[in-house]
Structure formats: structure tokens, C-alpha cells
Amino acid sequence: MQYTSHPGKRSTQNPVDYESSVYQKGLSYQRPPFTFKPLEWESLAAERMSADSKGYVLGSAGTGETANKNRAAFARWSIIPRRLVKTEGLPDLSVNVLGQKLPCPIACAPVGVQRIFNPDGEMAAAAAAAKENVPYIMSTASSTSIEDVAKASGDGVRWFQLYWPPNEKSDITISMLERAQKAGFSALFVTLDTYILGWRPSDMDNGYNPFLRSDQIGVAIGLTDPVFRDHFERKHGKSVDEDMGAAVAEWTHTVFPGLSHSFEDIKFLQQHWKGPIVLKGIQSVEDAKKCVEIGVQGIVVSNHGGRQSDGGVSSLGMLPRIVDAVGDKIDVLFDSGIRCGADIAKALALGAKMCLIGRPYIYGLALGGEEGVSHVLKSLLGDLELTLHLAGIRSSSPEHLNRSVLVKEDDLF
Ligand SMILES: Cc1cc2nc3c(=O)[nH]c(=O)nc-3n(C[C@H](O)[C@H](O)[C@H](O)COP(=O)(O)O)c2cc1C
Numbered sequence: 001m002q003y004t005s006h007p008g009k010r011s012t013q014n015p016v017d018y019e020s021s022v023y024q025k026g027l028s029y030q031r032p033p034f035t036f037k038p039l040e041w042e043s044l045a046a047e048r049m050s051a052d053s054k055g056y057v058l059g060s061a062g063t064g065e066t067a068n069k070n071r072a073a074f075a076r077w078s079i080i081p082r083r084l085v086k087t088e089g090l091p092d093l094s095v096n097v098l099g100q101k102l103p104c105p106i107a108c109a110p111v112g113v114q115r116i117f118n119p120d121g122e123m124a125a126a127a128a129a130a131k132e133n134v135p136y137i138m139s140t141a142s143s144t145s146i147e148d149v150a151k152a153s154g155d156g157v158r159w160f161q162l163y164w165p166p167n168e169k170s171d172i173t174i175s176m177l178e179r180a181q182k183a184g185f186s187a188l189f190v191t192l193d194t195y196i197l198g199w200r201p202s203d204m205d206n207g208y209n210p211f212l213r214s215d216q217i218g219v220a221i222g223l224t225d226p227v228f229r230d231h232f233e234r235k236h237g238k239s240v241d242e243d244m245g246a247a248v249a250e251w252t253h254t255v256f257p258g259l260s261h262s263f264e265d266i267k268f269l270q271q272h273w274k275g276p277i278v279l280k281g282i283q284s285v286e287d288a289k290k291c292v293e294i295g296v297q298g299i300v301v302s303n304h305g306g307r308q309s310d311g312g313v314s315s316l317g318m319l320p321r322i323v324d325a326v327g328d329k330i331d332v333l334f335d336s337g338i339r340c341g342a343d344i345a346k347a348l349a350l351g352a353k354m355c356l357i358g359r360p361y362i363y364g365l366a367l368g369g370e371e372g373v374s375h376v377l378k379s380l381l382g383d384l385e386l387t388l389h390l391a392g393i394r395s396s397s398p399e400h401l402n403r404s405v406l407v408k409e410d411d412l413f
């Protein structure tokens with residue numbers, strides 16, 4: 001499969017398929033739905049949102065130090081371009097990840113409650129991701145059911161992210177996993193850093209929790225889950241539909257129980273999920289090694305975009321150490337702070353197999369629904385493609401894109 005910004009041939013006769021390239025579309029004055037400037041998406045989207053939604057997506061934990069460090073870390077690495085590298089076409093962006101060859105090295109990170117940004121929410125985002133050949137990771141906190149997101153994603157690659165109920169509610173976990181497998185979600189991402197929401201001053205100032213809105217956004221998976229509905233009825237003596245407020249509170253408590261699981265508990269998921277399991281939220285070398293020991297297929301080096309803990313280390317800062325410790329034994333994926341093509345190039349050069357895009361595609365969703373998400377994904381991939389091409393880097397595989405293309409800016413002075 002080819003990335004759709006450059007569909008069709010990348011032959012040696014016609015190395016740059018200008019006709020269909022994102023780059024050329026930018027130059028040919030066809031108006032994009034909104035700007036190609038990646039650092040302007042946030043402020044443009046913010047203008048369109050309610051104060052609550054804006055605080056929710058832009059906000060971070062505490063003083064924002066972790067989120068700021070995530071961004072600052074990218075500027076500490078620089079790409080050294082090489083010249084007269086005889087190229088035979090645009091760089092090949094395909095990657096091998098989780099046992100699969102995929103056309104490009106990014107995925108849509110799991111993001112909950114997407115209907116607060118656009119009425120079509122996850123349906124629009126999943127459809128755009130499929131169209132752009134980008135895997136879509138569906139959040140447990142989605143505002144649409146598993147089955148409906150699967151429909152919107154069609155034959156696109158889709159993965160399921162779990163917010164994990166406590167062990168005493170394991171039948172609810174099994175039910176979610178079975179539904180996701182049946183609906184064609186082929187890998188399981190287990191988020192480890194959010195068994196309770198972080199200290200988020202913007203949301204607290206707004207008195208805002210997306211789950212506690214009157215329109216029940218973010219609880220669709222629970223409200224449509226037969227096992228959860230049974231549980232509720234047994235416990236409360238009435239149905240979910242008879243007491244929506246109590247059902248929402250019960251589901252929130254089920255998926256954000258406030259207490260963590262253990263490495264030992266992962267076995268349970270391995271017994272009930274057929275396919276790759278990826279643990280999201282790893283920030284230490286020690287934890288990465290334990291992930292290898294327990295036999296999961298991948299990890300996401302992530303600090304949840306700085307939304308969970310303040311004063312944390314930058315996600316990119318930890319990436320090389322984690323890759324050095326486990327990169328040859330497990331797939332290391334990365335997120336937190338990626339905003340442009342060069343950021344993706346740097347994370348891949350430091351050893352990530354794939355990058356998850358968080359806030360940027362949500363800004364696209366807020367600015368233009370499905371078309372807006374497509375625009376953001378295409379822009380990031382077009383930007384990545386040219387960034388590699390102009391640095392003389394032939395592909396996004398480790399053979400060509402590795403630490404030899406980077407230098408630490410601080411070391412130069
Ligand atoms: C509004 C919002 C909601 C999120 N919801 C989830 C979620 O439901 N599950 C999850 O694992 N991560 C969630 N995340 C974290 C992302 O998956 C990802 O780790 C993070 O956004 C990456 O950082 P970035 O936004 O700087 O790219 C959320 C992030 C945002 C901004």
C-alpha cells in the first residue's frame with residue numbers, strides 16, 4: 001500500500017509524483033481546509049471551541065512543566081542533512097510494526113470524548129485515518145460504541161485502547177475485549193498512566209469533567225456493554241436507562257477505579273486477547289525491561305502528552321535509553337509532543353518504530369471534521385516525506401533513519 005499523498009507510482013523515471021503530492025497541492029494554490037502551518041492548528045482550533053473543551057484538550061497536568069519539556073526536547077536534537085545522496089524516488093515511509101507492514105510510521109493516538117470537538121467525533125476521525133492509511137486507536141473513553149467506530153473505520157487498520165477495570169470486574173474487561181476483537185480491532189493498547197485523571201488546573205477551574213456532562217459523552221462503550229448493563233441492574237435494582245446519572249458514575253468508576261494494576265495482572269489480558277498487546281505510558285528503563293520479561297509485543301514511550309503528572313521527564317528524553325535497553329526485543333512506539341514532520345523524523349531516528357499523534361489530529365477534527373483530520377495527517381506525512389528527502393534519507397526504516405542523522409544541538413557549542 002502507498003501513502004495516499006503520493007498514490008501510484010514512485011518509479012525511477014518519475015521520482016516525484018508532483019501531481020498528487022501534498023507538497024504540490026500546497027504550492028498550486030488549491031485552498032486547504034485550513035493552514036498547513038502545524039503550530040497554528042492549536043490556536044485556530046481553540047477559537048472554535050467552548051472554554052471547557054479548549055481547557056480539556058490544550059490543558060496539561062499542574063504547571064505544564066512536563067508538556068513544555070516534551071516540546072522542548074525535540075529542539076535539542078537536530079537533523080544533519082547529507083548531500084549528493086543519489087535518490088531514486090521519494091523516501092519509503094513504510095514500517096514493520098506489531099508483526100505487520102504498514103504504509104506509514106504514524107497512528108492516531110487514543111483520544112477520548114471526541115464528540116466534544118465535533119458532532120461526528122470518533123466516526124469522522126476513524127474514517128479519515130482509514131482514508132489516509134493511518135491506524136486508528138480507539139479509546140475506551142470514546143463517545144461512540146466499538147461497533148460503530150469499526151463501521152466508520154471500514155477496512156482501515158484499527159487498534160483498541162483499554163482503560164482497565166479492576167480485577168473484581170474482570171467479566172466487564174472480557175466483554176470489552178471480545179467486542180473489540182469481533183469488531184476487527186487487531187492490537188490491544190493498555191494505558192498504564194491513567195487509572196485516575198491527573199491534577200489538571202484548567203479543568204478544575206472550569207469545574208469540568210467530560211464524563212459528567214449531561215449528554216453522556218465518553219461513556220458509549222459502557223452504556224452499550226451487555227455485561228456492564230447486567231452488573232448495573234443487579235447492583236442498583238434498575239436498568240441503565242432508568243438511571244443514567246448513576247450508570248455514568250458507575251462506568252466512570254469502573255474504567256477509572258483510582259487504583260493501579262500490577263505487572264502480574266497482564267497475564268489475564270494475555271489470556272483473553274488474541275493478538276499483539278502494547279503497554280502505553282512507559283517512561284523508565286526498568287519498566288521497559290519488565291515489559292519484555294512478561295512477553296508483551298510493544299510499549300509506547302509516552303507521558304500522556306504531559307496531562308497526567310507534572311514535573312515529569314520529557315518523553316523524547318527517555319526514548320534513546322529505553323530503545324537501547326529493549327529496542328531489539330520489543331516494538332518501541334512513541335508519543336507526547338509531536339507537532340510536525342521533523343519531530344516524527346527525530347523520534348524514529350532515536351529508535352521509535354512508530355509515532356502516535358495526539359492533540360494535532362484533534363485540532364483537525366475541531367477545525368474540519370473528517371476532512372480536517374485528513375488534512376492534519378496528510379500534512380504531517382507530506383512534511384515528514386520532504387524532511388527526509390531533503391536530508392538525503394532514503395526511508396524511515398532504521399537502516400537509513402537512525403541516530404547517525406542527528407546531533408545534540410548543545411554538543412555543538
Ligand atoms: C483530549 C485528550 C484525550 C485523551 N484521551 C486518551 C484516552 O482516552 N486514552 C489514552 O490512552 N490516552 C489519551 N490521551 C493521550 C494520547 O493518547 C497521547 O498519549 C497524547 O495526546 C500524546 O501527546 P500529544 O498530545 O502531545 O501528541 C488523550 C489526550 C488528549 C489530548
Ligand SMILES: O=C(O)C(=O)c1ccccc1
Nearest residue numbers: 112113141194210218307
Ligand atoms: O483526558 C485524558 O487524557 C484521558 O485519557 C481521558 C480520560 C477520560 C475521558 C477522556 C479522556
